[in-house]
Structures are given as structure tokens and as C-alpha cells.
Amino acid sequence: MESIVHFLFSHREVIFIIVLSVFLGIEVISNVPSVLHTPLMSGANAISGVIVIGGIILVGHSDTSRISLNLVLGILAILFGTLNVAGGFVVTDRMLEMFRKKKK
Amino acid sequence: MDAFLLDYSLTRGEVILEFGYLIAAVCFIIGLKLLSNPVRARKGNTFAAGGMFLAVIVTIVFHKDSTGAGIASANSIIIVVTISLGIIAGGILARKVRMTEMPQLVSFFNATGGAASALVALIEYSNPANLSPLVTLLSLVIGSIAFSGSIIAYFKLDGKVGDISFSFMKYINSLFLLVILAFVMIMLTGDYGSGMDQILVYTLLFISLIYGVLFVIPIGGADMPVVISLLNSFTGIAAALAGFIYQNQAMILGGIFVGSAGTILTVLMCRAMNRSLLNVIMGAFGGTGQSGGNEPGAQIKEITASDAAVLLSYSGKVVIVPGYGLAVAQAQHECQEMVRLLEEKGIEVRYAIHPVAGRMPGHMNVLLAEAEVPYEKLVEMDTINPELKNTDVVVVIGANDVVNPAAEEDPSSPIFGMPIIRAHEARNIIVMKRGMGLGYAAIENSLFYHEKSRMFFGNARDSIRKLIVEIKVL
Known part of the structure; x- marks a missing residue:
């Protein structure tokens, strides 16, 4: 207690x-109108890739003179996190691009 | 200035780092706020991306470990190269994927985020400087569940994995959850030496991954959007927990923010389908069979392209109900061409959009916007429903469950209570369908046997092309 x-x-x-x-x-x-549920979910999904910072801190302060399991896993964490962030924002932008077209 | 910093034993870099995180967090908040507004949504996405970029840059340049050492240049190079690879791969995937496969992609990206959290937690658990083992283990568990769950959701949306559900599944899942909790308790209270600890942590990782699979696999394919949204908030929470290990404000804020926003979004989606979250997770949706429709003696009636063209051309008001079938056949452009032809004849044509038309809320709007359907032509379900009585023809294209009257009439139907577009109230109904296959919820649809219904079988794209030809000659 x-x-x-x-x-x-x-x-x-x-x-x-x-x-x-x-x-x-x-x-x-x-x-939020239901029309925007999907882009919003996708955008929030991209933000959850903020875990990439954890990976950067890990790899940033590990010993790079030899290859250790932790270093490899850390690099993988950065790679996965970036995939989440970059892919998430780009796909959201692609969805929203289509919404914008109709405004013409 | 420097004397002031010295008083607080801070370096200039640390100040920039913390304020950089603050600005990043503000960007996330503004970004999500703008994303919930149709006109400014795109700007919001850019805002959030900018915040993320800033957070990453200040971390690489200014982050110091507990001994005050910064990130060495060799490490920075590894980090920058890895990030560049991630950006290229993610960018290509996101650009190349077809719009109809977008829900799968979102699910896949969520899986990678969960995997990253699980990996960070896995490494940090064996770090002696880490003072928060509980938080680390929770991040590991939640991240792994989000990963394996999202992968299953991905395969389900892709149609590669069906719904597998046993009556005792509930108990197995509860048992798994208890085992996970027990493991966490055992690992927190005992001291087993580092060798045993490693075995335990990898076992926990493995059990959590299996739990993620078992959690998603019995949930019906039609409910995947809700599941993805839920798993998305899991990923956010896992990231926030990992941020707690490093006392990193950007990770904590961003993660929690996604966690709470994702949870609310999940609830909103459930509400759009008139179901509770618990009902989605627990209730096996669909797959059970034959309830609804198919009364003895009920016959389907087919219609030819020329008859359908005549029917449409001599109507006053037409409403189109698009579904996933239209999206799969990539027929949105042909559909819009047909609508334009009908409008030239002075017919009022509108699209009725069910909140979960397609595979995700808003998915259909995106697909139709791609075909340059004007925004004001898309009418939401609640607005169109009262007007359907005065509509001459409703054309259902590749939609099924969202127009199934059983949702309103048959309490024994698995989709009972889901709001539907009341296509059956229109004067005439044309249903374009590939065959008599069942919809996503795998239940019969009495609309197809309705006396006012006419079936027009075939791939949506081919069918609409035939219709266009016929309409042109009239």
C-alpha cells in the first residue's frame, strides 16, 4: 500500500x-461526423507510432561497436515505428485528398 | 542565461528537447482537432505529421542518457538510415495500395506500431537502470496484443481468415488473460536471476501474442473496423507506457491522447451500428445461419439491362445504395457516369450512404469522392430514409447487410438493431449483385425476395456498363 x-x-x-x-x-x-471516422482513425494510428522515439533513445545509447540482440531489436523497433508513422500519415493524406477534390 | 540554466542543472539542449516535445504535443492535439472537421482535415494531418517530425529530430539531436551522454554520431547514422528506410517503405505501401484495400493497410500499420512498443519494452525489461518493471511489462503485453490482433484483423479484412468461434472460446480467452496477469505478478514479486527472467519475459511475450490472436479471431469480419479502432487505442496506450519508462513527455502525451481518442472513436463506431462494444467483442456476429428472409415459396425475379434502363429512365427520383461490391468491382467511375446520364434526362439522383458502407465508416465516401461524385450528392442514412417512400427506384449496388430489413423486423437475426437504409420502402428496387451469395454478416436477405425487387446479376462494373449502353439508346 x-x-x-x-x-x-x-x-x-x-x-x-x-x-x-x-x-x-x-x-x-x-x-466528429461519421464520414471522418476512417481518416481520423488512420491519423490517430499514425500518432501512436510516437513509440519510434523510444526506439531512437534505445539505439541512440547502445553500444554500436558490436552487434548485440538488443541493438538489432532496437533497430527493428525504429523501423516498425517509422512504418507506422510514415505510412499512417501518407495514407491519411491520400484519403483526405479525395475529400478535397469534391470541394471544387 | 547560462547561469540560470546552471541553477536548475539543465543544459540548453535539454530545454530545447522538452519544449520541442511540448510543441510536438500541441501539434498532435491541433492535428486531431482539425482532423475531425471535413474542411480542414488535411491540414490537421499535416500538423500532426509536423509534430512527429519535430519530436524525432529533437530526440536525435538533443537526447541525453542518465549519465549526460548524447547520441553518438555512429548511432545517429544508424537511426537516420533506419528511419529513412521506414519512410520509403511506408510511403510506397501507402501510395501503392488500392483504395478498396485501405482498411487492411491501416490495420497493418497499427500492427507495426504495436510491434515497436513490444520490442522497446522487451529490451527495456532487461535493462538494470529501468525502475518501472510493471509499466514495462504492461507495455509489452498490450503492444503484443495490438500486434498479433491487428495482423489477424488484416487477414480477416483480406478474406484470408474466416470467423472461428467455439462456444467455450470465451472461457479460453478469460483463462489466457488470467495467465497473463499471473505471469506479470510472478515476475514483479520474485527475484529469479537474469537467466530465468529472460525465459519468463519471452514466455509472457509469446502468451500475449497468442492472446491477441484469440481475442480477434472469433469477432465477425463485419466488426473489424471497430476492432481495429480498439487495437489502435491499445497501441497508443502501449506507446504511452513505454514513454513512462523514459519519462518522455512526447511519448506519454501522444500515446495517451491516441488511447483516449481511439477509445471514444471505437464507442462512436459501435453507436453508428447501434451495438455496444461488449456486444461486438463477446457476441459472435453472423455465421450462424438462416434466420430472416427466404420464406417458403419466395422467388427472386431477375431484370434485363434494357428493362432496368427503361425503369430508371422514366423515373423522377432515383437513389443509389453503394456497398462493398461496388468498391471491389472498381465500379465507382462507371456508376458516376450512369448517374450523369440519368441527370441529363432530368432525373434526380442521389447516393444513400450507410455509416458503415464499404468496410469502414467513411470508406464509401472516400471511394466515391475518388470518382468525383459531388459531396452534396452523398446523403447520410438518417436524412434519406424518410424520403425513400417517395423514391421511384432504389438501385442497390453490391450492398447487402445495410439494406436487410431483418435488422428491423426479425429479433432473432444477428444484425437485429443495426440501423439500415430502408430500400424496401421505395416503389421499385433494383439489386445489382454478383450472385446469390450472402453478405459479410453471412445471413439471408429478404429484400432480394421482396415483390418490388428485381435482381440484376453480374459484376457491378460490367452490369453498369451494360446499363449505360441501354440508357444511351433510349
Whole structure:
């Protein structure tokens, strides 16, 4: 019990951020027309590729003088994360491009 | 200035890093906000992408580990090369894929994000400097489930994996979940030495991957969009948890943001189909059979191209109900050409769009927009339904479940309660279909046996071309 309280207290700032961003996320999405569900999902999907930063930190501070399993896995994490980010944003843009055409 | 920084034992780089993350997070928020507005959505996507680019750049340039060492140039080169490869591969995949296969692609990209989270957590778990084993294990579990679940969703959308469901599946899944929780508890409380720890963490990874498969495989193909949206929020949560390990604001904010937005989006999608999320996950949708339609003695009636052309050409109001069949046949351009011909004859033609027409909400709008159908021609279900009584002809092209009257009339039907386009209320109905195959929910459709219905069999594209020829000679 004490350890939980300690954990919560020592991470209070992060917990603040998490709780507030949950509400922000809900607030931002709630009035979206169903037409935009797919692009929105795809855009959010691209943002979840932010994990690529974790991969960068990992590979950035690992020993590159020899090939280790962790280095290989870290590089794979960057590759997968980037696929998620780049592919996600490009495919979203492609969907939205079609919406824009009709505005002419 | 530097003296001030020294007081807080900060370097200039750390300040730039933190504020860079702040700006990136603001870009994510503005991006998603704009994405929920049809006119400015594209700008929103660019905003979010810009935020991501900024976050990546400041991390490579300014990130320091706990000893204060930055990222060495050799490491930077590896990182930049890997990212470039990812951008090229992702960009090509996203550009090349056909619009009809887009839902699969989104699912695939979600899988890669989940895999990245699982990998980061896997490496971090054996890092002695990592002080948050619980968070790390959760990130591993959730990331793996998102990965394997999305891969199954991908194959299901592609039609390569069917719905596999047993009555006791529910119990197996619950059992797996308990095993995962037990594993996490065991790993957190005991000290087993690093060798055993490695075996345990890889076992946990393996069990989580299997759970992801078991979680998605019994869910009906028609519900895949909801599942992908749910798994998308899983990926976000996994990324946020990984961000917690590094106390990295951009990862935490971005991840949580996607997690909560994705969850709300999932609920909105369920609401569009008038079902609860629990019902989607637990209820085996479709596959069970013959309920609805097909009364004894019911006969289907076919119509020829020339008869259909006459019927259409002498109508006042026509409504087209497009479905996945139209998309698969790539018939959206032909369809729009037919509509233009009819409009030249002074006929009012509109498209009725069901919220889940195609394979995802909004999918059909994208496909029709590609064929340059004007936006105002696309009418949402709730607006068109009251007007269908006064419509002369409804043309159902490759749609099935979204016009199945069983959803309103037959409480025993698996799709009962799903809102539908009431095509059966129109004066005449032409159904273009490849054959008498069942729709995605795998149930019979009484609309096809309706006395007002006429079936026009064939590939949607060929059928519409035949119609165009006939309409032109009239």
C-alpha cells in the first residue's frame, strides 16, 4: 500500500498529464461526423507510432561497436515505428485528398 | 542565461528537447482537432505529421542518457538510415495500395506500431537502470496484443481468415488473460536471476501474442473496423507506457491522447451500428445461419439491362445504395457516369450512404469522392430514409447487410438493431449483385425476395456498363 502511494506521489506530474490528456482526447474527438471516422482513425494510428522515439533513445545509447540482440531489436523497433508513422500519415493524406477534390 | 540554466542543472539542449516535445504535443492535439472537421482535415494531418517530425529530430539531436551522454554520431547514422528506410517503405505501401484495400493497410500499420512498443519494452525489461518493471511489462503485453490482433484483423479484412468461434472460446480467452496477469505478478514479486527472467519475459511475450490472436479471431469480419479502432487505442496506450519508462513527455502525451481518442472513436463506431462494444467483442456476429428472409415459396425475379434502363429512365427520383461490391468491382467511375446520364434526362439522383458502407465508416465516401461524385450528392442514412417512400427506384449496388430489413423486423437475426437504409420502402428496387451469395454478416436477405425487387446479376462494373449502353439508346 505504502509503495503504491509512494509510486503515485513520485510520479504525480506524469499522472496529472495522463489524466488531463485522457479528457482532452475525449473532448477533441466527440463531435466528429461519421464520414471522418476512417481518416481520423488512420491519423490517430499514425500518432501512436510516437513509440519510434523510444526506439531512437534505445539505439541512440547502445553500444554500436558490436552487434548485440538488443541493438538489432532496437533497430527493428525504429523501423516498425517509422512504418507506422510514415505510412499512417501518407495514407491519411491520400484519403483526405479525395475529400478535397469534391470541394471544387 | 547560462547561469540560470546552471541553477536548475539543465543544459540548453535539454530545454530545447522538452519544449520541442511540448510543441510536438500541441501539434498532435491541433492535428486531431482539425482532423475531425471535413474542411480542414488535411491540414490537421499535416500538423500532426509536423509534430512527429519535430519530436524525432529533437530526440536525435538533443537526447541525453542518465549519465549526460548524447547520441553518438555512429548511432545517429544508424537511426537516420533506419528511419529513412521506414519512410520509403511506408510511403510506397501507402501510395501503392488500392483504395478498396485501405482498411487492411491501416490495420497493418497499427500492427507495426504495436510491434515497436513490444520490442522497446522487451529490451527495456532487461535493462538494470529501468525502475518501472510493471509499466514495462504492461507495455509489452498490450503492444503484443495490438500486434498479433491487428495482423489477424488484416487477414480477416483480406478474406484470408474466416470467423472461428467455439462456444467455450470465451472461457479460453478469460483463462489466457488470467495467465497473463499471473505471469506479470510472478515476475514483479520474485527475484529469479537474469537467466530465468529472460525465459519468463519471452514466455509472457509469446502468451500475449497468442492472446491477441484469440481475442480477434472469433469477432465477425463485419466488426473489424471497430476492432481495429480498439487495437489502435491499445497501441497508443502501449506507446504511452513505454514513454513512462523514459519519462518522455512526447511519448506519454501522444500515446495517451491516441488511447483516449481511439477509445471514444471505437464507442462512436459501435453507436453508428447501434451495438455496444461488449456486444461486438463477446457476441459472435453472423455465421450462424438462416434466420430472416427466404420464406417458403419466395422467388427472386431477375431484370434485363434494357428493362432496368427503361425503369430508371422514366423515373423522377432515383437513389443509389453503394456497398462493398461496388468498391471491389472498381465500379465507382462507371456508376458516376450512369448517374450523369440519368441527370441529363432530368432525373434526380442521389447516393444513400450507410455509416458503415464499404468496410469502414467513411470508406464509401472516400471511394466515391475518388470518382468525383459531388459531396452534396452523398446523403447520410438518417436524412434519406424518410424520403425513400417517395423514391421511384432504389438501385442497390453490391450492398447487402445495410439494406436487410431483418435488422428491423426479425429479433432473432444477428444484425437485429443495426440501423439500415430502408430500400424496401421505395416503389421499385433494383439489386445489382454478383450472385446469390450472402453478405459479410453471412445471413439471408429478404429484400432480394421482396415483390418490388428485381435482381440484376453480374459484376457491378460490367452490369453498369451494360446499363449505360441501354440508357444511351433510349
